């Protein structure tokens with residue numbers, strides 16, 4: 001099919017493929033293709049990614065990724081500050097690509113090794129370095145990007161990402177044989193810093209998209225907040241969850257929108273209802289208009305269907321726009337103006353002039369066939385009208401033929417059916433009485449359990465004629481609609497905005513639905529460098545499983561105590577508590593309300609998790625090896641703005657070595673401004689609190705019932721867990737023989753007594769203790785910067801804090817001397 005009839009759409013000439021086949025190593029010969037078994041974040045049927053990457057000697061990385069199903073291209077360039085190339089790995093892994101393209105001469109072999117080992121189950125293709133060409137890349141971007149896109153200015157200085165795009169586009173064109181129409185692709189620049197980075201193991205450990213139990217999407221954070229109704233909204237929500245935002249203004253705008261939606265509830269439900277009409281993937285639909293190398297009649301079949309879908313989108317969008325107009329937020333205004341732009345009204349008008357009014361989207365095979373043939377209005381092309389009249393007559397003949405057959409054979413269950421492969425065919429109940437004479441009339445008979453499927457000579461010949469006529473009609477239809485295809489291509493940038501707007505609206509409606517379905521979710525607030533303060537926080541997934549028995553907990557982590565050591569017996573809820581903090585932080589960074597009664601968070605640049613899950617064990621790797629790899633990754637990449645959640649460390653080695661490693665990791669992490677929560681069974685770690693003022697101990701509370709059984713409270717308390725032989729009590733509850741339990745109890749008592757003598761607690765002097773109190777008092781005062789308290793209530797709060805100190809006057813003097821010099825604002829009496 002010639003899709004280039006419109007003068008405004010010029011196909012780019014395809015270079016002689018042989019030249020490129022020589023240059024690009026054939027994917028089959030140079031790559032190791034294995035079946036992917038991984039379930040990555042983007043691993044759904046609407047996405048198929050190819051990623052291209054390049055580096056330079058200064059360890060800058062350029063990445064370009066194309067989604068072949070939607071024609072979106074993502075460009076990124078960043079400076080790799082991790083020795084293990086973890087940023088590069090995370091970035092590529094986010095796309096979960098089917099294929100990775102590498103220049104045949106990567107300057108860093110370590111990078112090449114990382115790609116080869118981490119993406120061993122993907123197709124890795126080497127490409128001649130000369131295809132990573134910045135100049136060519138710029139030309140291609142200029143030529144292919146939709147018209148009013150700002151991508152050229154965004155990537156002007158990002159020469160590596162342009163080079164990566166150059167190789168990627170040449171590869172898809174010459175090897176994948178996808179020729180894109182001019183100004184048809186949607187380019188996006190994705191800076192590394194604009195998003196909260198989550199590494200793939202955290203995405204998996206926190207069960208954001210897939211659960212750890214069976215790898216499905218059930219009981220995941222996504223399942224809790226996903227009330228989207230369109231494929232675009234669902235994709236946006238999923239990608240937001242694995243790449244939450246770090247821009248405080250954008251997050252606030254989203255939260256404002258959710259709040260506004262909740263205020264105007266009737267309108268909110270109407271929008272939700274309206275969104276239910278956008279059932280097909282508009283991105284995928286538009287990508288069909290970007291390819292200009294579809295020259296068979298197959299594509300014309302498709303285009304008719306695409307126009308029917310597009311017409312429906314354009315008809316429904318203005319209605320959605322009117323509903324959005326009821327809201328004040330500029331985000332809704334922008335969505336509204338994208339959905340009802342004048343150019344789209346003109347396009348709809350043009351489509352309606354050509355496409356019949358009453359054709360609509362259908363999945364039925366015969367319905368689809370009829371719609372394709374009769375989609376173009378009568379009176380536009382004389383030959384087309386004649387061919388269609390012939391088709392109608394022929395179809396009537398087919399029906400008449402069946403009626404005659406029923407009369408002749410007396411088989412009342414005889415039915416006319418249709419499928420794409422056979423065309424029209426017959427079927428009747430296999431219990432029907434049929435004479436031998438009638439039986440001979442039917443040819444190509446196939447019996448199944450209930451029916452006999454067959455045809456007749458006459459029906460077959462009519463089928464051939466119908467097939468020819470349909471081909472002719474579709475060719476004539478194509479000549480009519482090719483002009484329309486050009487018009488759609490020239491408006492792709494507006495149409496992409498429609499898709500993006502619907503996706504954003506759908507995601508916001510989904511966030512609002514979360515709140516209507518869970519009235520106890522609250523709007524989070526943000527500071528750039530304040531504490532993470534969560535009141536009555538809950539784990540969104542666990543609370544669904546536990547219904548009313550879930551126990552909410554508070555969290556307050558700030559610069560003054562940026563490392564929390566959390567202890568508690570087995571099964572007391574430590575891991576759930578850690579995951580709860582992570583989930584609430586992620587939800588808030590997406591712009592969603594959170595399960596708590598109050599939440600104030602600081603903007604976090606990365607969340608690191610070291611959470612042991614049985615499923616996450618690397619094949620044949622020991623527990624210790626996996627732990628050390630994880631923790632090395634954290635230490636190498638953690639920043640002052642990160643949130644680090646470690647659930648036990650040093651389990652796979654001797655007690656002494658394990659606790660020593662855990663101790664020194666804690667010392668390292670507390671020296672940063674990162675917020676760290678460290679769950680451990682090594683009780684000696686709680687002594688760190690005595691040495692360092694910014695380390696605080698917490699524990700998950702349990703009590704012992706009268707009969708010596710453990711009762712879990714799942715509530716977090718200050719201080720460390722007392723060593724009351726909980727592990728032994730649990731073992732007893734689980735059926736360990738009495739003789740073993742008694743012996744274990746005795747050994748435990750002796751060891752603990754020995755330990756107590758050496759404990760730092762015994763040797764800590766009063767001066768150290770007092771100094772620590774002063775430090776913590778001062779830090780709490782400084783943290784008032786983020787407080788909403790003012791006037792008398794602020795003064796009362798400070799008074800209350802002072803009462804808690806042993807020697808009020810002395811402390812006051814020292815605080816003034818040491819901490820508040822120059823900080824007049826805070827000390828001002830009126831405040």
Ligand SMILES: Nc1ncnc2c1ncn2[C@@H]1O[C@H](COP(=O)(O)OP(=O)(O)OP(=O)(O)O)[C@@H](O)[C@H]1O
Pocket residue numbers: 546549550551552568569570571572573574575576577714715
């Ligand atoms: N806040 C809570 N409210 C109600 N039930 C909870 C809560 N937290 C945890 N639980 C229950 O306790 C179980 C154990 O929790 P979790 O795995 O967090 O314990 P843990 O202290 O990490 O155990 P271990 O030290 O053995 O790893 C959970 O599966 C859940 O059923």
